[in-house]
Amino acid sequence: MPQRTASTAAHTPAGTPAPPRLRGYRYVGVIGKGSTAYVFRYRQEATERDVAIKVGTTHLDSKAGARFKTEAVFMASLQHPNILTVHGAGVTDDGRPYTIFEYAPAGSVKDIIATQGVYPVDRTLDYGVQLASALYLAHRNNTVHRDLKTSNILITAQGVPAIADFGIATNIYDHRSTGYSPPWAPPEVIASRGSGDDRSDIYSLAATLYAMLAGKSPFEYAYDPHTIDELVDCIMHKPVPPINRADVPQSLQQVLLKALAPDPANRYFTAVEFARALQEVQIQLYGHATPVNVQGIEPYPTRAAMATAGAQGALPAAPAKPKDRRPLIIAAVVLVVLAVLGVVFAAVILPNIDHSGDTGTAAVVNPGMNGTSGGDDDDDGTTTTVPSPIELSGAYAGDTVKFTWSNPDPQDGDRYAWSVINGTGSGQANAKLIEGTSVEVPASDGAQTCIQVSIVRQDRRMSSTPATACAVK
Numbered sequence: 001m002p003q004r005t006a007s008t009a010a011h012t013p014a015g016t017p018a019p020p021r022l023r024g025y026r027y028v029g030v031i032g033k034g035s036t037a038y039v040f041r042y043r044q045e046a047t048e049r050d051v052a053i054k055v056g057t058t059h060l061d062s063k064a065g066a067r068f069k070t071e072a073v074f075m076a077s078l079q080h081p082n083i084l085t086v087h088g089a090g091v092t093d094d095g096r097p098y099t100i101f102e103y104a105p106a107g108s109v110k111d112i113i114a115t116q117g118v119y120p121v122d123r124t125l126d127y128g129v130q131l132a133s134a135l136y137l138a139h140r141n142n143t144v145h146r147d148l149k150t151s152n153i154l155i156t157a158q159g160v161p162a163i164a165d166f167g168i169a170t171n172i173y174d175h176r177s178t179g180y181s182p183p184w185a186p187p188e189v190i191a192s193r194g195s196g197d198d199r200s201d202i203y204s205l206a207a208t209l210y211a212m213l214a215g216k217s218p219f220e221y222a223y224d225p226h227t228i229d230e231l232v233d234c235i236m237h238k239p240v241p242p243i244n245r246a247d248v249p250q251s252l253q254q255v256l257l258k259a260l261a262p263d264p265a266n267r268y269f270t271a272v273e274f275a276r277a278l279q280e281v282q283i284q285l286y287g288h289a290t291p292v293n294v295q296g297i298e299p300y301p302t303r304a305a306m307a308t309a310g311a312q313g314a315l316p317a318a319p320a321k322p323k324d325r326r327p328l329i330i331a332a333v334v335l336v337v338l339a340v341l342g343v344v345f346a347a348v349i350l351p352n353i354d355h356s357g358d359t360g361t362a363a364v365v366n367p368g369m370n371g372t373s374g375g376d377d378d379d380d381g382t383t384t385t386v387p388s389p390i391e392l393s394g395a396y397a398g399d400t401v402k403f404t405w406s407n408p409d410p411q412d413g414d415r416y417a418w419s420v421i422n423g424t425g426s427g428q429a430n431a432k433l434i435e436g437t438s439v440e441v442p443a444s445d446g447a448q449t450c451i452q453v454s455i456v457r458q459d460r461r462m463s464s465t466p467a468t469a470c471a472v473k
């Protein structure tokens with residue numbers, strides 16, 4: 001971290017506090033001002049690269065300054081392509097905290113909405129999966145952001161969206177009771193003035209994605225409140241309305257609505273689950289998805305969920321072709337889909353069908369797995385991934401199907417996220433969390449009922465690949 005020297009007032013607009021003079025960095029200019037800090041642009045002399053240095057407007061005593069530095073070191077260790085890199089931090093001679101960030105030349109999502117208008121659906125989904133991945137990594141490291149919003153998503157020099165101000169903003173720069181800015185704050189934080197948790201972050205990320213599509217945060221867009229009190233009243237008592245855009249599909253509106261549920265218990269329970277829901281919308285719309293980028297987590301939804309979505313016609317139609325060739329193309333698409341399903345069935349499902357059950361049912365065990373039922377040790381012996389449940393099978397009992405499974409490596413606090421795999425592509429996106437190792441689900445229409453189950457550790461890590469099984473009538 002750079003050493004402090006005196007401050008300078010050179011080249012700063014009137015009213016702006018002097019940017020600190022930092023050894024090894026050359027002051028370039030003012031980038032902007034938030035409610036609690038100024039952001040300056042500097043050039044790092046050794047590398048000739050630009051950085052953004054955020055300097056708080058409050059002055060810290062020595063105890064708070066020490067806490068700030070400790071926290072900044074921790075934040076710098078939180079590394080992910082979608083988290084803005086922290087290069088260093090310190091406290092100026094006159095006690096102002098500063099953090100040295102990667103410079104994001106394109107500014108924030110808020111700036112981009114202001115200058116270029118709302119985002120297209122595909123870009124919003126892409127950003128959503130990337131940002132939810134970063135959020136999940138932070139949550140897994142017991143870090144809650146508490147101030148996600150369009151101005152805290154910056155676009156890096158590589159054109160990648162990155163979350164800024166992880167942790168530091170709310171604890172040091174910001175002395176408000178919650179850290180959240182009202183338009184993005186979930187009801188439970190407003191009601192209790194509490195500090196929020198993973199699900200509060202999921203809410204704020206959903207509000208951010210909503211704003212990318214609508215131009216404003218959900219309640220500002222829908223109800224046009226004139227004061228903060230009016231806004232807070234809307235957040236507490238009014239429903240989130242759909243986004244009035246013909247190109248925003250119902251499936252995406254539903255995903256955002258779930259993430260913005262007033263009761264945190266009705267939201268996605270992890271950021272990965274939120275990412276999966278966004279991926280499934282991508283698959284429905286475009287036939288492909290942005291990968292989830294977190295170590296130990298499968299990049300894509302399970303093959304089983306995707307194959308089911310494809311079989312039910314949820315994958316997008318081929319681009320329009322000249323009229324006279326259409327029957328041929330439809331026949332070809334049908335053949336390809338049948339061939340893919342045949343291969344999946346023959347190679348993956350068939351070998352796993354257990355016909356030995358004396359209930360007259362058959363169970364398909366873990367068709368989406370790559371043999372990842374057990375060990376989770378890395379080469380160095382540290383446990384980083386969570387195994388999949390094993391022995392997952394189901395049997396029909398009238399109108400319901402009872403599924404049971406085992407945990408190959410049970411640990412205190414383990415729970416299980418399960419969901420029915422259906423043709424809507426919402427398999428992994430609507431999971432429910434339970435403590436036991438069995439569940440009874442209503443029988444699906446058709447000849448089989450399929451579910452997927454993941455182990456969820458106390459620290460929120462999940463099986464990298466869920467176990468999947470189908471009970472056959």
Ligand SMILES: Nc1ncnc2c1ncn2[C@@H]1O[C@H](COP(=O)(O)OP(=O)(O)OP(=O)(O)O)[C@@H](O)[C@H]1O
Pocket residue numbers: 031032033034035036037038039052054084101102103104105107108111151152154164165181
């Ligand atoms: N690393 C960065 N690179 C480029 N611009 C940045 C960077 N960090 C912040 N900015 C810009 O500096 C301005 C002030 O940012 P800051 O984080 O202080 O406030 P804010 O998030 O906009 O508002 P508030 O403090 O009320 O939450 C914003 O316009 C932001 O886009």
